[in-house]
Amino acid sequence: VADIPVYGISCRNRWTEKGIEILELILIAPSISNRVDNELIEYAREMARLD
Secondary structure, three states, X not given: OOHHHHHHHHXXXXXXXXXXXXXXXXXXXXXXXXHHHHHHHHHHHXXXXXO
């Protein structure tokens, strides 16, 4: 779980505003991060493809 926010921050310049919102949600709500980790990873992959 801990490496996901780090990954998001490291590539934040490539994220849309919605991506930033998702990242912030993970950072402030770690209790639900396990449930959305896979979704966040897929979202990051989609952002990488669009770039």
